[in-house]
Amino acid sequence: MPPGYPYGVARGVNDAGTVVGHMHPTPAGLDRRAFIYDGNAVVNLGTLPGATQSFAFAISDEKPPTAVGYSHPSSRAVRWVDGVIDELVLPMGPNSVAADVSPNGHIAGWMGSSPLVGPSAAFVWYQGRAIGLPPLPGAYACEAAAVNDNGDACGSCLFDIKGTLAALRKAVLWKDGKAIDLRGAARQVSLRGARSHQ
Numbered sequence: 001m002p003p004g005y006p007y008g009v010a011r012g013v014n015d016a017g018t019v020v021g022h023m024h025p026t027p028a029g030l031d032r033r034a035f036i037y038d039g040n041a042v043v044n045l046g047t048l049p050g051a052t053q054s055f056a057f058a059i060s061d062e063k064p065p066t067a068v069g070y071s072h073p074s075s076r077a078v079r080w081v082d083g084v085i086d087e088l089v090l091p092m093g094p095n096s097v098a099a100d101v102s103p104n105g106h107i108a109g110w111m112g113s114s115p116l117v118g119p120s121a122a123f124v125w126y127q128g129r130a131i132g133l134p135p136l137p138g139a140y141a142c143e144a145a146a147v148n149d150n151g152d153a154c155g156s157c158l159f160d161i162k163g164t165l166a167a168l169r170k171a172v173l174w175k176d177g178k179a180i181d182l183r184g185a186a187r188q189v190s191l192r193g194a195r196s197h198q
Contacts, residue, residue: 048071075096
């Protein structure tokens with residue numbers, strides 16, 4: 001780790017062994033900075049102008065690779081290419097996080113107010129174009145956590161539980177522009193299996 005930043009967390013690694021994560025100068029984890037490690041040195045990736053912290057979560061296999069994460073405060077989804085930070089232009093705000101990048105550069109995450117209290121929507125960004133992903137019916141907040149080279153994303157959506165302050169989280173797959181409730185999909189598969197054994 002570089003001088004002044006002895007603590008850190010590694011979050012992602014690509015096929016070339018390049019690692020990304022965040023580092024911080026104190027055990028409390030304040031003043032965090034995204035970093036990249038290419039086998040030779042840990043490099044501070046910096047923040048957006050006016051931001052005080054940054055986090056990197058994943059890195060692609062492209063040449064040069066794309067690292068993704070966010071810059072804080074007022075979280076804004078970013079990518080780094082050749083060490084240069086760039087904010088993703090997204091159709092919803094004010095906050096956003098880029099959570100994952102596929103080997104070929106598809107980026108997924110969330111945008112909106114908050115994925116915990118809503119409203120928020122999942123997105124996929126590729127080659128300068130952002131697509132908001134539809135929520136499961138009745139959900140008030142969604143976030144994408146992973147994406148593949150086809151632009152298929154997965155993550156979760158939140159729902160109110162009537163009569164409580166708790167929330168229900170459902171796993172979701174976004175494929176071909178559609179949101180698929182994986183709990184419902186699993187139930188359908190098990191019913192099909194049961195019928196086949198009758």
